[in-house]
Amino acid sequence: MSGRHETTRERADRRWNDLLQEVRVSQTGAQIIFGFLIGVAFTPRFAGLSAFDKNLYIVTVVLGAFATGSLIAPVAFHRFLAGHDLKPELIHIAARLIAVGLVLLALTISAAVLLLLRAATDNAVLSAVLGAAVLLWFTTAWLLLPRLVLHRAAARRARERGRDEP
Template sequence: MTPGAGGGESAAAHRSGRQESPEERADRRWSDLLQEVRVAQTGSQVLFGFLLSVVFMPRFAQLDQFDRDLYVVTVVLGALATGSLAAPVSYHRLFAGRRLKPQLVDAAARLVATGLILLALTIGSALLLLLREAVGGAAAAWITGAVMAYFAVCWLLLPVFQLRRQDHRGKRPPDG
């Protein structure tokens, strides 16, 4: 086992079943976080790029005020999502060489979580805008609500349920 400061096994290694130093753990968590961000960031950037072009389409002038306002909200949410998902790069540049990797990983993880929430809201509002044009107001609202509920189940409820099942069985998942 990895010796801690007092010569015994580190508490983190004991809980996670891994034999890694705090620095190795921070490096592993940072690498995992970067892989996750690459997926979400690419999606948010592509969606944001498409949203930016919508205002220049001829049909945009025909939208009613609600849809124009919804478009503005969608673009702002997309910008915030993209900014949140890109922020870990800035943190990394500012923290580099300062021996603050655990703090970097914690801050970046919070920004990514915020970015994912903003991305879900961006997708939801973009879907509502699109469906209002395609199928009308009431159907658009119901379909968008169902899609957002699905996101909540997949992105939040299923992982929380799995964590609770693991905790109930007395097995703590590795700290990631």
């Protein structure tokens, strides 16, 4: 269907390499954010946070840990499954883990923005609106726009098939 002339094994190798390239950026970003989040609890200002903000911090750190784990998991899967001729299965699982990791990363960043803005502005409403705007942006850029592209491509292919039929 893709117009490529490749064996199943070549396709699996290409798709695996594509996945690795895609995850590198998000994986590094998640690790950096998680590292910074860990350090927040050791700052003098942390003790003065409200109970809500401390709970928000805990949720943000846990989301960051899950995001980091999900985005690193394909490496562990590969390490344990290498040499067992399971690359198609590995690709399927890795793609799902990366998708979950990206959702968790978007939630982590949005929660971190909310926490940061609450501390920086002392304006809960503005912080909530801007945190929600960040989450909406991720939802739009990472989920809705790709779906729109798929929908338009499917519609275009359907129109082209209709023209080819007598």
